[in-house]
Amino acid sequence: MILHNIYKIISNPKIFVYTVLWLMVLVFFGTIAQKDIGLYASQMKYFSTYYFILFDYIPLPGGRLTLIIMTVNLASSLFKKNLWKMKKVGVIILHIGGLLLLVGGGVTAQFSSEGNMVINEGGNVDFVDDYHRMELCLVNISLEDSLEYIVFDDELLSEGQIINYERLGVKIEIISRIENTRIQNRVTLGDSIYKGFLKEFVLLPKEPDKENTQNRPSIIFRVRGSDNNSDGIYGLFLGQRDLDIFDFKENQYFTEFRRERSYLPFSIELLDFKKVLHPGTNVAKSFSSEINLIESKVPRRVLIQMNEPLRHQGYTFFQASFIEELDGEATVLAVVKNYGRLFPYISSIIMSIGLLVHLMVNLPKMIKKKPIQISE
Amino acid sequence: MNKNIKLIFITIFLLPLSYVSSFTIGDIPIQDEGRIKPLDTYARNHLLAFYGKRSISKINLSATDWLLNLVLDPEAGKNLKIFNIRNPEVVSSIFLDWSTDHKYSFNQILPGLRNQAALLSIIDEKPNNQRTTFEKQLIELSSNAMRFEEISYLKSLRLIPPNIGSEDEEWISPLEFILNGLNPDNYQNKILNSLQQYLAARMENDESAMTSSLVVYESALKNIPKNLFNIDTLKKETWLNQVNLFYISLGFYLFAFLMLGFSWMSNPNTLRKLSFLSLFIGFFAHGYGIILRMIIMSRPPVSTLYESVLFVSFIVILFALILEYFRKDGLGIFVGAVGGTIFHFIGFNYASDGDTLNMLVAVLNSNFWLATHVTTITMGYGASLVAGFIGHLYLVQSIREPSNTAYLKSVYNNMFGVTLVALFFTLFGTILGGIWADQSWGRFWGWDPKENGALLIVLWQLMMIHMRLSGLAKAQDFALGMSLNNIIVAMAWFGVNLLQVGLHSYGFDDGVAKNLFIFIGAELLFSFGMYYWSKKKSKRSISI
Numbered sequence: 002m003i004l005h006n007i008y009k010i011i012s013n014p015k016i017f018v019y020t021v022l023w024l025m026v027l028v029f030f031g032t033i034a035q036k037d038i039g040l041y042a043s044q045m046k047y048f049s050t051y052y053f054i055l056f057d058y059i060p061l062p063g064g065r066l067t068l069i070i071m072t073v074n075l076a077s078s079l080f081k082k083n084l085w086k087m088k089k090v091g092v093i094i095l096h097i098g099g100l101l102l103l104v105g106g107g108v109t110a111q112f113s114s115e116g117n118m119v120i121n122e123g124g125n126v127d128f129v130d131d132y133h134r135m136e137l138c139l140v141n142i143s144l145e146d147s148l149e150y151i152v153f154d155d156e157l158l159s160e161g162q163i164i165n166y167e168r169l170g171v172k173i174e175i176i177s178r179i180e181n182t183r184i185q186n187r188v189t190l191g192d193s194i195y196k197g198f199l200k201e202f203v204l205l206p207k208e209p210d211k212e213n214t215q216n217r218p219s220i221i222f223r224v225r226g227s228d229n230n231s232d233g234i235y236g237l238f239l240g241q242r243d244l245d246i247f248d249f250k251e252n253q254y255f256t257e258f259r260r261e262r263s264y265l266p267f268s269i270e271l272l273d274f275k276k277v278l279h280p281g282t283n284v285a286k287s288f289s290s291e292i293n294l295i296e297s298k299v300p301r302r303v304l305i306q307m308n309e310p311l312r313h314q315g316y317t318f319f320q321a322s323f324i325e326e327l328d329g330e331a332t333v334l335a336v337v338k339n340y341g342r343l344f345p346y347i348s349s350i351i352m353s354i355g356l357l358v359h360l361m362v363n364l365p366k367m368i369k370k371k372p373i374q375i376s377e
Numbered sequence: 378m379n380k381n382i383k384l385i386f387i388t389i390f391l392l393p394l395s396y397v398s399s400f401t402i403g404d405i406p407i408q409d410e411g412r413i414k415p416l417d418t419y420a421r422n423h424l425l426a427f428y429g430k431r432s433i434s435k436i437n438l439s440a441t442d443w444l445l446n447l448v449l450d451p452e453a454g455k456n457l458k459i460f461n462i463r464n465p466e467v468v469s470s471i472f473l474d475w476s477t478d479h480k481y482s483f484n485q486i487l488p489g490l491r492n493q494a495a496l497l498s499i500i501d502e503k504p505n506n507q508r509t510t511f512e513k514q515l516i517e518l519s520s521n522a523m524r525f526e527e528i529s530y531l532k533s534l535r536l537i538p539p540n541i542g543s544e545d546e547e548w549i550s551p552l553e554f555i556l557n558g559l560n561p562d563n564y565q566n567k568i569l570n571s572l573q574q575y576l577a578a579r580m581e582n583d584e585s586a587m588t589s590s591l592v593v594y595e596s597a598l599k600n601i602p603k604n605l606f607n608i609d610t611l612k613k614e615t616w617l618n619q620v621n622l623f624y625i626s627l628g629f630y631l632f633a634f635l636m637l638g639f640s641w642m643s644n645p646n647t648l649r650k651l652s653f654l655s656l657f658i659g660f661f662a663h664g665y666g667i668i669l670r671m672i673i674m675s676r677p678p679v680s681t682l683y684e685s686v687l688f689v690s691f692i693v694i695l696f697a698l699i700l701e702y703f704r705k706d707g708l709g710i711f712v713g714a715v716g717g718t719i720f721h722f723i724g725f726n727y728a729s730d731g732d733t734l735n736m737l738v739a740v741l742n743s744n745f746w747l748a749t750h751v752t753t754i755t756m757g758y759g760a761s762l763v764a765g766f767i768g769h770l771y772l773v774q775s776i777r778e779p780s781n782t783a784y785l786k787s788v789y790n791n792m793f794g795v796t797l798v799a800l801f802f803t804l805f806g807t808i809l810g811g812i813w814a815d816q817s818w819g820r821f822w823g824w825d826p827k828e829n830g831a832l833l834i835v836l837w838q839l840m841m842i843h844m845r846l847s848g849l850a851k852a853q854d855f856a857l858g859m860s861l862n863n864i865i866v867a868m869a870w871f872g873v874n875l876l877q878v879g880l881h882s883y884g885f886d887d888g889v890a891k892n893l894f895i896f897i898g899a900e901l902l903f904s905f906g907m908y909y910w911s912k913k914k915s916k917r918s919i920s921i
Contacts, residue, residue, distance in 0.1 A: 044823075106821075278545075281408060310816065335819050
């Protein structure tokens with residue numbers, strides 16, 4: 002009995018109405034907010050969260066929670082007895098399709114990953130840069146025939162964190178993480194606590210850009226326990242050209258602060274990047290990258306262009322952007338791994354069948370002038 | 378009705394015949410803004426940019442004639458008052474006196490512009506969104522003057538196809554042949570010669586020589602080995618320019634509205650049929666214009682904001698005609714005639730910016746997705762607006778005759794039916810958009826403003842339908858909801874472009890924001906006003 006009552010509450014179509022209403026409020030303000038805080042920040046604040054805090058005090062449901070409620074409500078409404086009638090078959094199909102769409106959204110939100118690859122013409126890359134997460138990398142360059150990489154993930158790099166790396170007996174204390182960095186000359190030189198790049202420069206925060214990928218993040222950390230004059234404060238920023246080198250127990254390391262990499266089971270070599278303009282204008286007609294997809298040392302030629310991505314081993318590569326420099330061109334490919342990508346395709350087919358069936362059954366009654374009670 | 382159908386078929390067959398005509402000077406191909414267009418379009422767009430109109434009606438001069446006169450006699454052309462300056466500040470900044478017709482010749486504005494070279498270079502360095510209105514207009518005037526001069530000595534007239542290469546190759550202007558000492562090949566030579574002959578004959582006013590030189594010109598174009606353009610398509614475009622099908626359709630829509638009005642006063646049936654016929658002919662001209670544009674650009678009906686306006690109004694009329702066919706009481710005609718007229722004026726507003734047949738940026742250059750996603754979503758806009766219109770009518774009707782429940786009920790059912798159809802198109806248009814995004818950007822959904830706008834329409838309609846289902850909304854509430862849906866459609870359609878973020882932010886226009894707010898205000902006032910009035914009325918009728 003109690004179960005029945007609970008069921009009655011969660012399957013109430015009024016819940017759908019209110020969640021839709023709330024979702025509309027979220028979508029509206031989330032869209033307006035993009036003008037000020039940018040797409041990514043607004044997405045994080047309103048849509049990709051379970052809740053958010055308004056005016057510092059009021060917790061409100063975020064996009065994810067709202068969509069979960071909607072999904073539960075929709076799923077439970079399918080078990081209603083009076084729904085399963087012949088004349089409502091279109092409605093049933095439609096709602097199953099809708100449910101599938103929502104579930105697919107959930108799968109995508111949980112399990113998909115995205116990033117990008119920057120490849121110079123002639124270059125060969127086998128990893129994907131994350132859009133948002135960073136990593137700190139120490140590279141041992143003293144080994145005879147190889148390089149040793151020591152990589153610290155984004156989670157370890159928040160302000161105040163102390164990394165105790167016992168294998169080397171070294172302690173790294175994160176002094177600050179800067180989202181978007183301004184670089185300035187150091188006015189007073191000679192303070193020996195600052196090492197490498199920081200000897201001559203300071204890293205200062207500046208207003209973050211709306212587009213997170215436009216920012217130049219940086220990190221300032223203190224190294225202790227190296228037993229020599231390599232102890233001190235180091236600063237690194239994204240895209241740094243001259244890398245800091247420090248000695249530690251007879252080994253030389255260089256340090257790099259870079260976008261978190263995930264490695265692919267194959268590599269991509271850029272043969273040629275092409276940009277075609279509409280003749281006599283500056284309007285781009287098409288972008289394309291001619292690449293070699295190299296898997297177990299065997300290359301395969303592929304042309305990636307706008308609206309024609311490459312799909313391989315669950316990854317999809319899109320022509321996203323390009324970089325033009327004096328010494329050549331580089332292509333920027335967006336890389337996505339999404340387990341939920343088939344859901345919208347399937348659900349839209351199911352939903353269109355459902356709606357068409359429903360319209361075919363009911364529409365003739367609705368356009369006639371004579372009033373007839375229509376089924377809902 | 379049989380007679381009418383015959384008449385319609387005759388028009389269908391006659392219309393295409395009218396442009397299978399001889400090759401005129403307006404038809405000659407020219408490359409401009411990335412595409413091959415007839416000289417007629419080129420001349421019209423430039424005259425529009427300089428003069429504000431597509432012909433000089435005061436001295437009965439067509440755009441092509443104006444352009445050719447300028448080429449043949451630059452000095453006279455430079456003294457013709459062709460620059461329309463609407464801002465007195467701009468006029469005084471170039472040391473001229475404000476005249477009532479605010480038209481100035483090239484020779485009048487040139488010294489002033491030269492004097493302001495320093496100011497112009499400062500404005501030039503600013504990004505466009507930081508320029509004031511005055512600065513925008515001054516820099517526009519200066520670039521117009523430059524273009525004018527380039528036309529006058531044939532520099533920007535890229536009339537000669539290149540002898541090598543593909544459609545991405547730039548065409549060559551007659552001046553470039555002289556300046557760069559290029560050696561024309563066989564067919565280029567033929568084109569240059571016949572152009573020269575034509576211009577010489579025009580100087581002499583020798584009609585027959587003009588005609589014969591054009592025949593040579595056409596045969597030279599036909600002999601070009603590569604398939605760079607289609608002469609018939611060029612002729613179609615010139616024809617479309619001259620006939621202006623959308624003015625014709627507007628005329629018929631207005632006439633339909635007028636007849637409907639008369640039919641309410643007297644003789645309901647005959648006049649209503651006449652009105653229906655008029656709406657249908659307008660619809661035909663309208664659709665024919667859209668089809669011609671599709672043929673000319675070889676792409677689906679909607680790829681720019683202007684085209685979306687044309688297509689949405691086409692859909693509105695289509696639904697209105699279907700509605701009228703079933704109801705036969707003028708409701709459909711009313712929706713169609715009013716909707717069609719409003720959208721035609723919005724469309725003319727966009728067309729006044731210049732060439733409406735623009736080339737597309739790379740990401741939009743996909744006929745498959747333009748045909749599926751964009752067409753579906755614009756059909757959804759159209760259907761939503763029809764539902765909104767009926768919503769308004771329902772509210773008005775429930776004030777006028779609250780006792781006529783049978784009529785109200787039938788309107789309500791229509792409204793619900795159209796809402797379902799609208800939901801079908803907006804929902805699948807949105808999902809198809811997601812699939813396009815998945816195909817080309819790698820994500821199905823990115824909370825981009827345009828996506829969110831479309832989603833808002835879908836959610837609103839879902840909400841209204843479920844409110845009806847769960848008993849939260851009765852007929853009047855539903856009508857109010859669908860009326861307000863118009864606001865959401867307008868925001869999704871035009872409003873998101875104002876935010877200027879995301880991947881869809883094309884087609885920004887300063888004037889749009891103001892008009893949009895006026896529309897939203899008026900719609901809110903009207904819908905809620907009617908709603909409360911009708912509620913009051915229905916309460917009273919119950920208490921009686």
